[in-house]
Amino acid sequence: MIDSKHTPDPNDEVLIEHFRQHASGEPPASLDAFILATARREAPTPTPSLWKRWLQACQRPRWQMAFATVAGVALMIGLVLRSPVPHEELASPASMEFSADRQEPAVAAAPPPAMPAPAPITRMAPQGELARAPASPVQALADKPMAKMSKPAAVAPPSLEQGLQEILRLRQAGESKAADEKLLALHKRFPKEDLPARLEALQKR
Amino acid sequence: MTGKEFAPHMPAALDSSSDESLLARYRNGDGASFEVLYARHRQGLYRFLVSLSNKAELAEEIFQDTWLSLIRSATQPQGRASFRTWLFQIARNRLIDHWRRHGVHTPLHDSYDEQLHVQPDDTSSPEQQLSLSRDQARLDAALQALPEDQREVFLLRLHGDLELPQIAALTGAPLETVKSRLRYAQQKLHRLLAEEVPA
Numbered sequence: 001m002i003d004s005k006h007t008p009d010p011n012d013e014v015l016i017e018h019f020r021q022h023a024s025g026e027p028p029a030s031l032d033a034f035i036l037a038t039a040r041r042e043a044p045t046p047t048p049s050l051w052k053r054w055l056q057a058c059q060r061p062r063w064q065m066a067f068a069t070v071a072g073v074a075l076m077i078g079l080v081l082r083s084p085v086p087h088e089e090l091a092s093p094a095s096m097e098f099s100a101d102r103q104e105p106a107v108a109a110a111p112p113p114a115m116p117a118p119a120p121i122t123r124m125a126p127q128g129e130l131a132r133a134p135a136s137p138v139q140a141l142a143d144k145p146m147a148k149m150s151k152p153a154a155v156a157p158p159s160l161e162q163g164l165q166e167i168l169r170l171r172q173a174g175e176s177k178a179a180d181e182k183l184l185a186l187h188k189r190f191p192k193e194d195l196p197a198r199l200e201a202l203q204k205r
Numbered sequence: 206m207t208g209k210e211f212a213p214h215m216p217a218a219l220d221s222s223s224d225e226s227l228l229a230r231y232r233n234g235d236g237a238s239f240e241v242l243y244a245r246h247r248q249g250l251y252r253f254l255v256s257l258s259n260k261a262e263l264a265e266e267i268f269q270d271t272w273l274s275l276i277r278s279a280t281q282p283q284g285r286a287s288f289r290t291w292l293f294q295i296a297r298n299r300l301i302d303h304w305r306r307h308g309v310h311t312p313l314h315d316s317y318d319e320q321l322h323v324q325p326d327d328t329s330s331p332e333q334q335l336s337l338s339r340d341q342a343r344l345d346a347a348l349q350a351l352p353e354d355q356r357e358v359f360l361l362r363l364h365g366d367l368e369l370p371q372i373a374a375l376t377g378a379p380l381e382t383v384k385s386r387l388r389y390a391q392q393k394l395h396r397l398l399a400e401e402v403p404a
Contacts, residue, residue, distance in 0.1 A: 012387070012388075012391050015391050015394060015395065016362060016363055019344065019363050020363065022341060022344055023252055023363070023364070024341065025251060025252050025255050025261075026248060026251065027247055027248075027251040027265065027268055028265065031265055031268065031269060032243075032247065034269070035243065035269060035272045035273070035276075036239075036240060036243065038273060038276055039231075039236065039239040039240070039243070039272075039276050040236050040239075042276055042277060043231065043234055043235075043236040043239070044231075044232055044233065044234050044279075045234055046233060046234030046235075
């Protein structure tokens with residue numbers, strides 16, 4: 001577009017310069033003010049960066065709700081799909097021994113304390129041994145309540161049929177008093193049952 | 206208010222930026238860039254319009270219209286066109302539209318036989334060129350005495366500081382035609398403004 005070969009005539013440039021020196025005329029100050037004010041007022045709003053737009057979106061309530069919903073759904077899906085850890089793995093002595101084996105070198109590497117106290121020794125005892133057999137009285141005491149709790153759960157009350165058979169067995173053994181007590185106990189448990197008739201029928205069988 | 210007095214608060218970095226980059230910055234929301242752009246071109250564009258239309262009120266209307274269309278438009282100079290060429294083209298088109306709306310004959314679009322307007326130029330010597338009239342009224346009268354298309358080319362060169370190829374692109378006239386128009390305009394101006402120099 002620009003013709004580089006075009007070289008203006010020096011005489012022509014003198015004429016142009018003469019006119020420039022004597023040219024006058026300015027736009028009115030009010031026109032300047034109006035145009036500049038319009039330019040300032042109608043200046044395009046700066047486009048924020050991607051990071052700023054993201055922050056602005058996060059500050060809007062509806063987007064906050066959307067993000068919270070997505071996060072909640074993701075959390076729920078994570079919880080539902082989470083694979084359960086088998087109890088055998090947790091309770092197996094192998095895993096205990098593994099952790100104990102891992103701890104042993106650390107205990108061995110640690111410099112012996114100048115005045116060894118009994119408490120740290122108890123704390124640093126290998127967990128594998130604790131799992132296999134109670135090594136300390138504290139552990140033995142801790143195991144007892146567990147045994148007590150598991151005992152009632154293991155022994156279920158005898159059924160009516162079993163109770164009647166036990167009564168017949170006691171009577172045949174001549175322990176009529178014990179048989180009567182058992183019958184009374186059964187009557188309390190099954191008040192609507194005709195226990196003598198059932199005993200008789202059982203005896204006939 | 207003169208051109209030198211009109212100096213908006215502009216940072217030094219903006220002052221050295223090109224017109225095109227200033228316009229791009231304004232389009233991206235930098236209001237200060239427009240003030241620099243306006244300060245650079247307000248005077249040349251205004252004087253071009255006053256001289257071309259020969260009416261101050263009409264020149265002000267077209268001047269305002271040109272800048273407001275630039276503010277409200279999202280376009281940029283296309284191709285290799287400079288901002289200056291683009292700005293003066295907008296102003297020229299607005300003026301022609303105004304003349305058309307008001308039923309005024311558009312002199313810039315006349316087919317014009319350059320040779321018919323050529324008169325002998327007796328003032329080609331440097332001594333006579335240096336003795337051009339400094340009378341403002343005489344300068345203005347000489348400009349108005351030029352044929353419209355010659356005046357337009359001369360004013361674009363004078364106030365727009367445009368090169369001849371830029372003027373050719375702006376007016377849609379062949380480069381050789383633009384060159385001849387400018388040459389004839391300058392010859393006539395020399396003749397009209399030459400003062401009697403005592404021998």
